[in-house]
Amino acid sequence: MHRELAAVYGSRWFNQVTAKLDDRSRGQIDKAKQKARNPSPGKVIAEMDFGTWTCLLEPGGYANARRPNQYRTDYETDFWFPAFEKAFSHGGTVPTRAHIAELTRHLRYARNRIAHRESVVFGIPQPGQQDPQGRWLRQTPQSLLKDLREGMTHLDPELGGWLSSCDGVDQLLTDPRAVSALSYARTATNKAFI
Numbered sequence: 001m002h003r004e005l006a007a008v009y010g011s012r013w014f015n016q017v018t019a020k021l022d023d024r025s026r027g028q029i030d031k032a033k034q035k036a037r038n039p040s041p042g043k044v045i046a047e048m049d050f051g052t053w054t055c056l057l058e059p060g061g062y063a064n065a066r067r068p069n070q071y072r073t074d075y076e077t078d079f080w081f082p083a084f085e086k087a088f089s090h091g092g093t094v095p096t097r098a099h100i101a102e103l104t105r106h107l108r109y110a111r112n113r114i115a116h117r118e119s120v121v122f123g124i125p126q127p128g129q130q131d132p133q134g135r136w137l138r139q140t141p142q143s144l145l146k147d148l149r150e151g152m153t154h155l156d157p158e159l160g161g162w163l164s165s166c167d168g169v170d171q172l173l174t175d176p177r178a179v180s181a182l183s184y185a186r187t188a189t190n191k192a193f194i
Helices: 002-009 023-035 041-047 050-055 075-087 097-115 141-155 157-165 168-173 176-185
Strands: 124-130 136-139 191-193
Touching (some): 002 041, 002 075, 023 041, 023 050, 136 141, 168 176
Antiparallel strands (some): 124 136
16 A cells, blocks of 8 residues: 555655545554654554554545534545555456455454454454444454455455465364354344344
8 A cells, every 4th residue: 555655646655645634544644653763654654553554445534623624535536546446456356445445444343353352253343333223233253254365365366365275264163162152142132243
């Protein structure tokens, strides 16, 4: 993603696109720039967390939200079409920004749960998301694995192929205990699974 942004806006794209960023992304990038003791592009990029990158795949929000001169940003026009579409168009089809944003959002939710050593066997909560019946959405581990493989294939077909050949997690998910746990989780009336 950095490579494609640098091709469009220069290696210090994070300084060039400030007016195109919503408040959340601007804050995250400013935080990364402050943490980088050496403000070289590589140091700043290294300080950007996964959430920063996934936010840049969203539609964009408001800039100057608490001021009279607020405006809506458009990440599809400013980032997806000139840069990110190229970054994710290697899997045979050209995905939409919304689809890649959804895949990376699912991965971020799972990564956060796993990083905090929380169980994913009963499904991964999708914060703030409900189905039409008002049930809170959770993603199954199988669905997450599918999303991970698809996302990696869009970035690099070889990487996606390699990841698909790693079947240890597939085998683990067919373990009777994992199947039983997920079946039990599905009995909860206030949850829906994707």
